Amino acid sequence: MPHRPLRRRVRDIASGVEGELMAVVNENVACAGVEYWMEPAYIRAVSGREFTTSVANVQPA
Structure with missing residues (x-):
């Protein structure tokens, strides 16, 4: 789904x-x-591992 901060740095x-x-x-x-x-x-962390979270928990970093 399209999401504004896609491919940008975010924080869970x-x-x-x-x-x-x-x-x-x-x-x-x-x-x-x-x-x-x-x-x-x-979200792909700096370590390279991806994890999931609710889209409501995502904010720009």
Whole structure:
């Protein structure tokens, strides 16, 4: 999904970790036949590892 700080340096306010925002996706996490959609943000930390967080936790660094 398009997101303003895509490919820019961001901070995950939940963990305090900074990195580059790689992607924001609209993901169906259905369970027991009930659809539930969420938008995780994928951030690549300086170490090179990517982690996910809620898109609401992303702010420019």
